[in-house]
Amino acid sequence: MSKQHPIVAITGSSGAGTSTVRGAMEHIFRRDGFNAAVIEGDSFHRYDRFEMRRQLELAREEGRNLSHFGPDGNVFEELEALFREYGEHGTGKRRYYLHNAEEASPFKQEPGTFTPWEALPGDTDLLFYEGLHGGVVTGDVNVAQHVDLLVGVVPIVNLEWIQKIHRDTSVRGYSPEAVTDTILRRLPDYVHYITPQFSRTDINFQRVPTVDTSNPFIARDIPTLDESFVVIRFREPRKTQVDFSYLLNMIDDSFMSRRNTIVVPGGKMGLAMELITQPLIERLVQNGANRVPA
Numbered sequence: 001m002s003k004q005h006p007i008v009a010i011t012g013s014s015g016a017g018t019s020t021v022r023g024a025m026e027h028i029f030r031r032d033g034f035n036a037a038v039i040e041g042d043s044f045h046r047y048d049r050f051e052m053r054r055q056l057e058l059a060r061e062e063g064r065n066l067s068h069f070g071p072d073g074n075v076f077e078e079l080e081a082l083f084r085e086y087g088e089h090g091t092g093k094r095r096y097y098l099h100n101a102e103e104a105s106p107f108k109q110e111p112g113t114f115t116p117w118e119a120l121p122g123d124t125d126l127l128f129y130e131g132l133h134g135g136v137v138t139g140d141v142n143v144a145q146h147v148d149l150l151v152g153v154v155p156i157v158n159l160e161w162i163q164k165i166h167r168d169t170s171v172r173g174y175s176p177e178a179v180t181d182t183i184l185r186r187l188p189d190y191v192h193y194i195t196p197q198f199s200r201t202d203i204n205f206q207r208v209p210t211v212d213t214s215n216p217f218i219a220r221d222i223p224t225l226d227e228s229f230v231v232i233r234f235r236e237p238r239k240t241q242v243d244f245s246y247l248l249n250m251i252d253d254s255f256m257s258r259r260n261t262i263v264v265p266g267g268k269m270g271l272a273m274e275l276i277t278q279p280l281i282e283r284l285v286q287n288g289a290n291r292v293p294a
């Protein structure tokens with residue numbers, strides 16, 4: 001589905017590690033001299049924090065489900081419109097959701113607010129989305145169809161919750177109880193809108209710990225890279241032109257667990273991600289650059 005203005009999306013739940021992976025992808029762009037328009041998924045929330053709290057109260061009173069994982073908590077239609085516009089013309093608008101004082105202070109705004117929409121920088125080589133909904137499909141909206149390379153970042157769910165609790169308490173100032181409530185409230189939307197995306201991804205990176213995480217709500221530390229493996233599954237190995245022998249050679253202690261799945265030690269996740277995605281991204285940008293505009 002390659003086109004003149006390619007779109008690469010990293011999709012994953014809250015706490016999965018998409019922001020962490022974004023750093024690795026930005027290294028690739030820098031090394032290759034690619035100018036990427038970066039889109040943060042949280043900027044497509046429907047409400048700012050203050051209004052979301054009000055809406056949550058209303059939803060509770062009316063017995064409705066509302067969360068940042070589902071269509072009522074986000075403007076999926078605007079995300080799809082951005083991807084369509086960027087794919088066709090290389091243009092579009094973006095904004096940021098400012099999670100904490102550190103993110104908010106350069107904009108002289110309050111945490112939990114959005115920056116104003118602004119035009120994407122001109123003349124970018126690709127759009128890079130990182131967030132919750134890069135592969136979302138509902139009855140009304142199909143974001144996934146516009147994405148040229150869709151990558152899932154999916155720790156097993158206990159690890160995802162440990163990472164979320166750890167990050168939200170240490171960086172975002174929430175109590176463990178508040179994070180647990182959020183996890184519970186979001187579960188229906190998690191099942192209906194987050195997990196189905198991982199059947200649409202071209203590649204999934206699933207971190208699996210080798211230590212006991214059976215009660216994520218009392219875990220004190222995030223299992224380290226050395227205490228985990230990463231299971232990497234390719235939906236269509238031929239489409240992504242993956243060379244498994246090369247990867248097995250380059251990544252010590254890696255092995256194949258299925259015909260389309262390679263397992264690497266946790267510490268090799270960054271290397272695996274670069275070896276796998278860099279040639280794919282280069283091909284997409286190259287194809288885009290060679291395409292004659294419509």
Ligand SMILES: Nc1ncnc2c1ncn2[C@@H]1O[C@H](COP(=O)(O)OP(=O)(O)OP(=O)(O)O)[C@@H](O)[C@H]1O
Pocket residue numbers: 012013014015016017018019020021131132163164166167207222223224225269
């Ligand atoms: N591979 C990893 N190994 C160890 N810790 C990780 C890994 N990936 C993420 N983490 C940790 O997990 C926490 C959540 O990661 P991150 O902020 O990247 O999640 P996210 O998917 O961007 O979440 P959100 O969408 O809510 O912003 C962070 O504390 C991060 O340091």
Ligand SMILES: O=C(CO)[C@H](O)[C@H](O)COP(=O)(O)O
Pocket residue numbers: 013014015042045049068097099112132172
């Ligand atoms: O990480 C998230 C979604 O990916 C946050 O939960 C969401 O952005 C809302 O943030 P907050 O509760 O801090 O207003």
